[in-house]
Amino acid sequence: MEQPDAVIHQPVRLKIMSALKALPAGTQLEFVRLKALVGATEGNLGAHLQTLETQGYIASEKDFVGKKPRTRITLTKEGRRAFEAYVDYLRDIVGNI
Amino acid sequence: MPLSNSEAKLALNDIARMGRRSFNAHGYAAAAPQLMLWGALWFLGYGGTYFFHAYAGWIWIGVTIAGSIGSFWIGKASKPVTAPKFSWRIFFTWLAALGAISSVLAIFAPFTGTQIGTLFPLITGWAYVFLGVWLGPRFVMAGMLIVGLTLFGFFRLSPEHFILWMAFVGSVTLIGTGLWLRRA
Numbered sequence: 495m496e497q498p499d500a501v502i503h504q505p506v507r508l509k510i511m512s513a514l515k516a517l518p519a520g521t522q523l524e525f526v527r528l529k530a531l532v533g534a535t536e537g538n539l540g541a542h543l544q545t546l547e548t549q550g551y552i553a554s555e556k557d558f559v560g561k562k563p564r565t566r567i568t569l570t571k572e573g574r575r576a577f578e579a580y581v582d583y584l585r586d587i588v589g590n591i
Numbered sequence: 592m593p594l595s596n597s598e599a600k601l602a603l604n605d606i607a608r609m610g611r612r613s614f615n616a617h618g619y620a621a622a623a624p625q626l627m628l629w630g631a632l633w634f635l636g637y638g639g640t641y642f643f644h645a646y647a648g649w650i651w652i653g654v655t656i657a658g659s660i661g662s663f664w665i666g667k668a669s670k671p672v673t674a675p676k677f678s679w680r681i682f683f684t685w686l687a688a689l690g691a692i693s694s695v696l697a698i699f700a701p702f703t704g705t706q707i708g709t710l711f712p713l714i715t716g717w718a719y720v721f722l723g724v725w726l727g728p729r730f731v732m733a734g735m736l737i738v739g740l741t742l743f744g745f746f747r748l749s750p751e752h753f754i755l756w757m758a759f760v761g762s763v764t765l766i767g768t769g770l771w772l773r774r775a
Binding site for chain 2: 496497498503505508509512513514515516517521523527530531532581584585587588
């Protein structure tokens with residue numbers, strides 16, 4: 495990889511991907527919990543999630559708990575692979591110097 | 592533009608930090624309802640033992656069955672979407688723990704009621720400390736609190752007061768810690 499994956503490299507999206515990658519495969523993270531972890535506003539987080547979903551790196555599921563809407567996000571296989579490639583790219587740079 | 596060495600190091604540190612936070616928060620969120628369930632059952636077990644001493648054995652059998660069913664149900668509701676339907680590793684871990692405790696009890700028996708009432712909270716407390724070493728510092732604090740309060744009750748209180756004390760320790764520490772973990 496000559497260049498970092500631009501979709502993942504953006505700071506907020508990097509936090510999102512790191513938070514999801516740390517969990518067992520298939521684990522869903524609630525939007526509110528992700529928002530607290532990342533420290534982003536609701537609108538900002540929503541926009542970055544949309545970018546990641548368009549790229550196929552994450553999948554989201556919307557439902558209701560009682561009357562409250564709930565959004566849960568999970569890392570896709572493609573997202574997991576892309577993130578691992580991104581981390582390998584960083585390690586190569588650190589290791590090469 | 593390719594990244595510099597320092598930028599790459601910074602990004603790797605950010606990834607590690609966020610990963611650790613996410614992993615800990617996930618563990619806390621999964622454990623919180625379990626702690627609150629067992630805190631309530633612990634209260635019922637010791638409270639029931641205090642008021643209906645003759646039926647203590649039955650009360651604890653009921654508490655254990657209710658807790659096992661409740662824990663299983665909570666675990667099932669929060670498992671990853673791609674997780675296997677039934678984990679034999681978890682089943683055999685519980686079986687091994689049960690075997691280990693039963694064999695130790697068989698060697699050291701007979702116990703007084705107070706000793707039995709102290710042993711299981713101590714095992715629970717230390718289990719949280721061990722878990723916390725891997726899953727997050729809040730488990731360590733919860734475990735140390737349970738161990739400390741249990742030992743205080745054993746060495747400082749009369750057997751009658753000890754049972755009530757343990758009802759208090761269970762409800763306050765486990766339910767309180769569960770609420771604390773949920774907010775993490």
